[in-house]
Amino acid sequence: MFGGHGKILRVNLSEGKVSQEDIPEDLFDKFLTGAGLATHYLFREVPKGAEPLGPENELILMTGALTGTIAPSTGRFNWVFKSPLTGIWAQSNSAGFWGVDFKKTGYDGIIFQGISPKPVYLVIEEDKADLRDASYLWGKSVPETTKLIKEELGEKFNVDCIGIAGENQVRYASIMNDLHRAAGRCGGGAVMGSKLLKAIAVCGTKPVNIANPTAFKEVSKKQFELLDQHMFKVALETFGTNVVIDLVNARGGFPTRNWQTCVFPELEEINAQALSEKVLIEPMGCFACPLRCGRRSEIRQGKYKGASGEGPEFESVGTLGGSCHVTDMEAITMAHYLCNDYGLDTISTGATIGFAIECYEKEILTKSDTDGLELRFGDPDIVIELIHKIAKREGFGDFLAEGTRRMAQKLDKGSERFAMNVKGLELPAYDSRAVQITGLAYAVANRGGDHVTAYIQGPTFLDIPFLCIPDSQIKDSLVADPEEVHILVDLENVMTALDTLGACKFMGFCVASDEWVELVAHCLGHDFTYDDLMRVGERAYNLARVFNVREGVTRADDTLPPRLLEEPLTEGPAAGKVNENLPAMLDKYYELRGWDKATGKPTPEKLKELGLEEYTA
């Protein structure tokens, strides 16, 4: 088999058994591995209504067809599971080097099922794998766990693990790899913790089989040469992902004080320039990636002086900084480090703390709820203290560990108006009132309120049309125009396809899909067209929707928090705007998707067209 090894591991944690099985060729051809194939297993093996933190849920790892090849920025891999935060389909994606090291063991993915009777970790070497006792690792942070495993197995092993937050089943705990890299969203770390699975250590040297290695190498080389001094590379390498923050704020779309306003007054304290001056040591790249948007960093002054790690990324600055209105770059960086060490999703963590502060300021929460803490926007110490409490589920932290949707349901008193999540997933740091089509993107994304399912921020907030589809330019960000919905649909499909390949979505900025198609064709050794690529994306996207429909998702769930629909922005270029025209945008979206307008279900015709007729909700 080309692209993949054609084999996955199945780990029955309840029974402590590890086995391997072949990926049926027809499934490989249909999904090209990636999240699509993982969703196939999730749909088939996890029964409707399964408790996400119970034994019936599965945690599925899947690399992409190009993961670990020499094509640019192909170090990514996916986790797929039913989310304890949203109760629906979840995918969480990470890069760094671990996914490549895993694929080198000779497997394309792993299905974890059941619950282990005691803490364990999985060790995988070439063509073999076994579970080991992890009692000595339980209670340890991500860096400690990584260090202890490397001490035991050797430096050549690379480690993916959960921290304390995952052990404590914080509903938005992340799964960490390469020390600082996170599969952050949707609470995969909690699922891993519920299964008493602490870590996965891998070591191998098996290369990916490529059908036409010479041609593949040639096309990859050409892409690297093009990317090497691409303008995006220069921008991202110089300033990291936080390069976007000024643009987002200038559009009046940078959520501040839990989205009460979207203009951050002290932006120059936390923008990319500030990050570079205050904490950056040097840029870092993931496997085979010339962009090097990662930041190796250290805190050089103040009370956290001496701490070091990677980041912060834009979304960490956006939520731990923006939503909590923290202007102290060192404190934001420390908060980000702590999230990484505990294994917490920075977006949900910052958003949840921001929500709690607004509840406190509105007296929906009082000191009797908060362990006596006074919660105020702009207080870096409170953010740091709450992160400790959340990860440990200690006192008030136990409540915060449930995420904004559950908190609001419990608190009531109108707090749902400003619980900034969609389908339970906390929103990222782009206010959709300032760029209307992003509201639709949040409303429909399969994993809940998400910005990278389509990455429509690129051609809107960032004013960068994407090369991966022929026309991604949005005419006027302030207008919700149904005629432009096709751009969202195309981007969802192509971004899902990039995920499937194991490629970074940033490649969608700079590399045309035609060039990916060429790589895939050389990899697989048969024709592979642009339409094939889009179809692979569309198929995986629809299968996730079918999973969600089976779990009860309907059109009514494809909506936005009341704040976005009813409270106009009060300042900035988008002042006066709410998210408008959502029903008409949804109508158009369902029409283009081939989904039923009343229910939001993929029609039998659409499923048949995609070869998905056997997956019935």
Next chain:
Amino acid sequence: MFGGHGKILRVNLSEGKVSQEDIPEDLFDKFLTGAGLATHYLFREVPKGAEPLGPENELILMTGALTGTIAPSTGRFNWVFKSPLTGIWAQSNSAGFWGVDFKKTGYDGIIFQGISPKPVYLVIEEDKADLRDASYLWGKSVPETTKLIKEELGEKFNVDCIGIAGENQVRYASIMNDLHRAAGRCGGGAVMGSKLLKAIAVCGTKPVNIANPTAFKEVSKKQFELLDQHMFKVALETFGTNVVIDLVNARGGFPTRNWQTCVFPELEEINAQALSEKVLIEPMGCFACPLRCGRRSEIRQGKYKGASGEGPEFESVGTLGGSCHVTDMEAITMAHYLCNDYGLDTISTGATIGFAIECYEKEILTKSDTDGLELRFGDPDIVIELIHKIAKREGFGDFLAEGTRRMAQKLDKGSERFAMNVKGLELPAYDSRAVQITGLAYAVANRGGDHVTAYIQGPTFLDIPFLCIPDSQIKDSLVADPEEVHILVDLENVMTALDTLGACKFMGFCVASDEWVELVAHCLGHDFTYDDLMRVGERAYNLARVFNVREGVTRADDTLPPRLLEEPLTEGPAAGKVNENLPAMLDKYYELRGWDKATGKPTPEKLKELGLEEYTA
């Protein structure tokens, strides 16, 4: 009047008289000043067949409607004349600060006519202007001239002038401003020299009248905020325009050894990284421009150690470096400085020297022609020596000063095959065989073989779709597809419109036309739509074509050098390619332009539609 002052200066050099006249309002409304209005005067006042270096030719300066306002990157101004290099319509555009300082004197433009009996320079203060004796400036370099004038008139005067190359009527002499900024192309400096006009010194404080100043300021401010950390800004500020060189070379489209190959083997010696390490002091910006792509530089080692100035820009590296295969960054920088000091267009200079070297290597030129010099690719000393000779028209330099077309006509022996010009204008450093549609762009551009008339390099060589038109993405650079010709036409129109406004074409990367339209509307105080903007560009573009048709340009002139049409590239990703399908591309181009397919003339209907029926060729 809003946008302009409504007044121009008319300088009759033969009679030594300076007068002022109003711009008729209907002309202002039609052209919004800029090159379009200048072309109107050129068409009306310069008779068909006029000798470019004779008294009948005019040299017309015109600012744009937004030049000198607070809108971003609006420091540009235009020179329009009949070119001594090409014999047809010429426009040459520069930025820096001088154009703004000129507009502050209360005039929108100047028409220079006739020939002065002795060297003069023009001094303009608010609402007044007079000619002064320039005998003491004649024979002086650009920096010397600038220094002497400032010593005489005071530091508050800003100077635009020619150097020795212009005095000697080198056919590709530039007009220089702000010491290092060039209106480089088409030989405006030779026209100025032929008129014995050495310089223009300006000083004033008159602001541009804006109809709705508050709204104008608000929109400008928003644009600045958006631009301030735009990815393009980061890339251009960090690395200057030379940031593109790796991309162009990676596509196999970087002309090397006079376009004998288009892959430069030692690129890392001369790329943006090398430039930064070896000669950069700091980035510099033009008036009101946040991008700061300019380079303040100095030579820090080798035989030119201690020389300093601005640049080199990508095109200087491309022609003085690439075409001559010089790998010595310090020598390229010195050659660039010398061109600026003498007032020579770096593109035509480098291209002409490269052409001469190939002629020598092919024994079409021998030592008896070259003053005994041995011309070899890769010899930095020869390039430097020939620049001195060209500017002084000394010996062999007198022949080189005529440009590649005249040289090839005289040399014959097949040298026209590789005289790399279109309509006499030497081509810039992008090989159109590697990106097919750029071949059409070169073939049709009104001023001859030019890259900035449409700037179609953006969405092709640089993989950056432009925001200024709705869809500028070219699907496959290696295919000459008539279905994509509309993108070229749209870009020509919008780029001409940006010129008209006095805005930098780089703004076309990052700012949507809708936003320019808003600025223009606030500036003028009446509605101004996207269609109006495109129409202004289309009108000016067609008027220039009508001028050229009157001078005898036909479809047969809209072509490319034989090397591009017949000699395939031998290496790189575009190996095997020549410029293909040009007749079909031209057919489509004429059809979209509303020009007659057989003759290339704008049809009477098209001229009527644009309100240009009175300009008959």
